[in-house]
Amino acid sequence: MIRLSQERAKVLLAVHGWSGVLLGLLLYAVILTGVIAVFADEIGDWSSPLEQETVAPFPVGLDAKLRELATTVDPKYHEDLSIFPRAGGRIEAFFHHHITPEGASQPEDFGVEFKLHPQTLEVLDRREGFGEDIGAFNVSNALADFLVELHVSLHIPDPWGLLVTGMLGLAMMVAAVTGLLVHRHLIKEMFTIRKFREAMLVRRDAHVIAATWNLPFAFILAFTGSFFSFASSMGIPAMAMVAFGGDQVKLIETIVGMPPVENTAAAPIGNLDAMFADARQRAKMEPAFASISHFGRADAQVTVFTRPADGELISHNYVYDGPTGAFVREKPGLGLVPSVGGAAADLMGPLHFGNFAGLLSKAVWFALGFASCYVALTGMLLWTARRAESPAWRRMERAVIWVGFGLPLSLALVPWGYFIGRSRGAMELEAPMAIAFIATALATGLLTILVSEPERLRRFLLAGTGVALIGAPGLRLIADGPGWMSALSAHLSTVPALDVALLLGGVLCLRAAWGRSRVVVPAAQDGDAEEGEVAAS
Amino acid sequence: MPPSAAEKSGPGIARRWSRGILAGPVAFIAAAVVMAGGALWVPKGAASIDNIVLPIVLFPAIWAALFFYTSLDRNLLRAWLVTLGLLVINGGMIAMEFVGKGAAA
Numbered sequence: 001m002i003r004l005s006q007e008r009a010k011v012l013l014a015v016h017g018w019s020g021v022l023l024g025l026l027l028y029a030v031i032l033t034g035v036i037a038v039f040a041d042e043i044g045d046w047s048s049p050l051e052q053e054t055v056a057p058f059p060v061g062l063d064a065k066l067r068e069l070a071t072t073v074d075p076k077y078h079e080d081l082s083i084f085p086r087a088g089g090r091i092e093a094f095f096h097h098h099i100t101p102e103g104a105s106q107p108e109d110f111g112v113e114f115k116l117h118p119q120t121l122e123v124l125d126r127r128e129g130f131g132e133d134i135g136a137f138n139v140s141n142a143l144a145d146f147l148v149e150l151h152v153s154l155h156i157p158d159p160w161g162l163l164v165t166g167m168l169g170l171a172m173m174v175a176a177v178t179g180l181l182v183h184r185h186l187i188k189e190m191f192t193i194r195k196f197r198e199a200m201l202v203r204r205d206a207h208v209i210a211a212t213w214n215l216p217f218a219f220i221l222a223f224t225g226s227f228f229s230f231a232s233s234m235g236i237p238a239m240a241m242v243a244f245g246g247d248q249v250k251l252i253e254t255i256v257g258m259p260p261v262e263n264t265a266a267a268p269i270g271n272l273d274a275m276f277a278d279a280r281q282r283a284k285m286e287p288a289f290a291s292i293s294h295f296g297r298a299d300a301q302v303t304v305f306t307r308p309a310d311g312e313l314i315s316h317n318y319v320y321d322g323p324t325g326a327f328v329r330e331k332p333g334l335g336l337v338p339s340v341g342g343a344a345a346d347l348m349g350p351l352h353f354g355n356f357a358g359l360l361s362k363a364v365w366f367a368l369g370f371a372s373c374y375v376a377l378t379g380m381l382l383w384t385a386r387r388a389e390s391p392a393w394r395r396m397e398r399a400v401i402w403v404g405f406g407l408p409l410s411l412a413l414v415p416w417g418y419f420i421g422r423s424r425g426a427m428e429l430e431a432p433m434a435i436a437f438i439a440t441a442l443a444t445g446l447l448t449i450l451v452s453e454p455e456r457l458r459r460f461l462l463a464g465t466g467v468a469l470i471g472a473p474g475l476r477l478i479a480d481g482p483g484w485m486s487a488l489s490a491h492l493s494t495v496p497a498l499d500v501a502l503l504l505g506g507v508l509c510l511r512a513a514w515g516r517s518r519v520v521v522p523a524a525q526d527g528d529a530e531e532g533e534v535a536a537s
Numbered sequence: 538m539p540p541s542a543a544e545k546s547g548p549g550i551a552r553r554w555s556r557g558i559l560a561g562p563v564a565f566i567a568a569a570v571v572m573a574g575g576a577l578w579v580p581k582g583a584a585s586i587d588n589i590v591l592p593i594v595l596f597p598a599i600w601a602a603l604f605f606y607t608s609l610d611r612n613l614l615r616a617w618l619v620t621l622g623l624l625v626i627n628g629g630m631i632a633m634e635f636v637g638k639g640a641a642a
Contacts, residue, residue: 008609015608173601226597235593238573242631243589245638255586335584341591342584348594 004107006115009182016178020379023171025403026154028376030168032407033151034221035369038354038362039498040144044087046139046498047418049482053071053491054089054118058287063272065121066093070113070295077111078295083286087140091116093296094131098249101130106248108132115140142429143418147411152229155434169226175379179211182259207378210371217368218375224352257336263298270325272302278327279304282314298323303331313356314346331351377404402456405461406444408509413440414467419472419479460511466509473499552613559617560607567624570601574627577634 020027036043062083070078077095086092096111103453109131115124127134138145153161211218238250253259269292279287283306292302300322308315319328334342354365380400387393417436421429444461451457476499477483487495575592582588592599603620608617 007611011608098549170597170600170604173597174604177601177605223597227594230596231593234569235572235596238569239589239593242573242634243576251589255589322614331583334590336586339582339584339587339590341582341587341589341594344594345590 005399006127009478012178013182016175016182018195018385020171020175020376020383023168023452024376024380025400026164027172027175028082028373028380028403029154029407030151030165030225031172031221031369031372031376032411033147034225035373036371036411037148037151038366040148042494042498043147044141044144045492045494046413047086047143047476047481047496048488049490049492050088050090050117050119050358050374051482051490052119053493054085056278056286057085057089057091057118058083058290059118060273060277062091062116063274065116067269069123070092070095073112075296078097078297079293080109080111081292081295083290083292085118086115086138087144089118090140091118091121094134096131108302117191130156132167136430138399139422139427139429143415146414146418146433159233162229164235166226166229169222169229173219173226173239176215176222180215193526200382203378204382207375207382211375212493214371214375215489218372220351221369221372224348226354227348229319247525257334258333259293260299260301265298265310266296267323269295269322270302270320270327275304275320275325278320279306279316279318282318282330284309288315292322295323301328308350310357313350314343315349327400380404398448398454398457401458402444402448405458405465406441406448409444409461409465409468410440411438412465412472413437415472416475419475419481462509463512464508466513469502469506469509470478471506472502555617556564556607556613559620560604563620563624564603564607565600567620568596568603568629570624570631571599571603572596574630577630 032463066081066083070081073095076097079097080095082092082094082096084092092113092115094109094111096109096113098107099110100107110129111131112126112128113131113134114126116122117124125137127137133517135145140290149155151165153165154505156164236248236251236418240246240248244250244254270291272290276287276290285306285308287304288307289305291303291305292300302322302325303321304318304320306316306318315333317331317333319331320326321328329336333346354361377400381397381404384393384397384400388397413436414433418429418432420436421432426432444464447460451460482490482492482495484496484499487493572592572595576588579588579591603623607616607620610619
C-alpha cells in the first residue's frame with residue numbers, strides 16, 4: 001500500500017487524468033501505431049514478397065557484386081557504403097558521402113542506392129540522390145515505412161514530429177507513475193472486479209486491472225520512446241553544441257568509436273563474403289547490417305552488426321580491417337570498450353522494439369502494447385463519462401470514440417491505398433496511402449458529427465474496421481501478391497500468417513460491432529469512484 | 538480536481554498558474570539544460586563517452602524527477618528556487634565553457 005497525504009493524492013490524481021486527457025488522443029495514436037510497427041519487418045515481407053523465401057540476408061557472391069557495383073558509381077560515393085536487407089529480403093546497398101544541403105545545418109547522405117535480388121543478386125533498382133528522397137521511391141517497403149513514420153513522428157517534419165512524440169512519451173510516463181501512486185491498494189486492485197456493482201465501477205476496475213498489470217511495460221515503453229525521440233531531435237544537437245562546438249559528425253565519431261588513421265592510398269577491399277561468414281559464426285546469427293567506410297582505400301573499415309542470439313539482449317558489432325579482412329575487435333554499440341553509458345544506450349533498442357527474441361518477444365510486445373491502447377482508451381472514456389453532465393465533456397467523449405475507433409479504421413485502410421496505388425503502377429506510394437488515411441479520418445469525423453448516439457458511432461466504426469481488415473488480403477491478391485498455396489510452397493509463411501491475422505482481426509471487429517458493449521461508458525450517473533476513494537483516504 | 542475555495546481566490550489562481558508554469562515549461566527547460574550541462578560534469582568513464590551518452594539516456598528521468606518535485610513540493614517558492622538553481626548552475630557551466638573556448642580561439 002502506498003501512503004500519500006490526501007492533498008498529494010489529489011494532485012497526482014489530477015495530473016494522472018489531465019495528462020491523459022490533454023495528450024491522450026495523440027498518445028493513443030502513437031501507442032496504436034507502435035503496436036503495428038512491432039511487426040514492420042513482417043508487414044514489409046507480407047506486402048512485397050519475392051518469389052522465394054530469403055534464407056541468407058547476406059548471401060555468398062555479394063562480395064563480387066559489390067565490387068562490380070563500386071566501379072559503376074562516382075568514387076566520391078565510396079566514402080560510406082551501407083548494406084542491409086529490406087522487404088522480402090531485397091538487399092539495399094547505398095554508396096554515399098555526406099554533404100550539407102544549402103540552408104541545412106547538418107550533413108545528409110547523398111549517393112547511389114542499389115536494390116538487389118537476394119538470390120540472383122540482379123539489380124532490381126538503381127537511384128541517385130539524397131537518402132531521404134530515394135526512400136520515397138522505395139515501393140517494396142513503402143507500407144511498413146508509412147506506418148513506422150506515423151509512429152515515430154506522426155508524419156510531422158523533423159525535428160517537430162520527434163519533439164511531439166517525445167512529449168507524448170513523457171506524458172505516458174507521468175500517467176504510468178501517477179497511476180501507480182494514486183491506487184493505494186495496488187496488489188488488491190490487480191485482482192479486483194466488482195461484478196455486481198454499477199457498470200461504471202466494473203469498467204473502472206477493468207481499466208485499473210489492465211493498467212496495473214501493464215504498468216512496468218508502459219513505463220519502459222514511455223521511457224525508451226521519449227529517449228529515442230529526444231536523443232536525435234534535442235540530445236545530440238545540444239551535446240554537440242556543448243562538447244564539440246556544434247559539430248554533430250565529430251560527436252557521432254566520438255561516441256561510436258573513432259575511425260582508423262586516415263590513409264587515402266588505394267587498396268582493394270578484402271573478401272566481404274568471408275567477413276560476413278566470420279560474423280555469422282561468431283554471433284550464431286545472420287548479419288543484419290553492414291557498414292563499410294572508405295571502400296577501396298587502405299584505411300577501409302568494415303563493421304558487421306548482428307541481432308542478439310538466443311538468450312541474449314544486446315546485438316553484436318564486429319569490426320574488420322577493410323583491405324585484409326582481418327577481424328579487429330568486437331565493439332560495444334557505443335565507444336570502443338564497454339561502459340555504463342554504452343550499456344544503458346544498448347538496452348534502449350531491444351526494450352523499445354521487443355526484437356530480442358524473434359517472433360516470441362515481438363508477439364509479447366504486441367500484446368502488451370495492445371493492452372496499453374485499451375488502458376489509454378478506457379482511461380479517456382472513464383474520465384469523460386464521469387463529467388458527462390457538461391456538454392463540452394460529452395463532445396470530448398465523442399471525440400475520444402472518433403479517435404479510439406476511427407483511427408484503427410484509418411490505419412486498416414492504409415494497405416488499401418498501398419495496394420491500389422501499386423496496382424495502378426504508382427512509384428511514389430506515400431500519396432495514395434496518405435489519401436486513404438486522411439480521407440478516412442475526415443469521413444469518420446463527419447460520421448462523428450452526424451451520429452449523435454456514441455454507442456451507434458462505435459459500432460459503425462468497428463464494423464468499418466472489420467470490413468477494411470477482411471478486404472486487405474483480397475486487395476493484396478489483386479495487386480499481384482501470391483496466393484496461399486504458392487506462398488506456402490515457396491516457404492513465404494509470413495504471407496498467409498498475416499492474411500489469417502487480418503481476417504481474424506476483421507471477424508473480431510465485426511463481432512464486437514454487433515455484440516454487447518464492453519468498452520463505451522454511458523453518460524455518467526454513477527459516483528466518482530477514484531475521487532471518492534482518495535477523499536476517503 | 539475541483540479547486541478549493543482558497544484556490545478559487547485571486548492568490549490561489551495565481552499560485553496554480555505559477556505551479557503550472559514551473560512544472561510545465563520551466564521544468565522541461567531546466568531538464569534540457571541539466572542534460573546539456575551533464576556533458577561537462579558527468580565522469581567520462583572507461584570509453585570516454587559516459588558524459589555524452591548518460592545525460593541523453595537519462596533525460597526522461599531528469600525531467601520526470603523535476604516534474605514530480607515541482608508538482609508536489611508544498612513550498613512553491615522553494616520549488617522555484619531549486620529548479621532555477623539547477624538551471625543557473627548548469628547554464629552557467631555551459632556559458633563558461635563557451636567563453637573559455639572563445640578565449641582559447
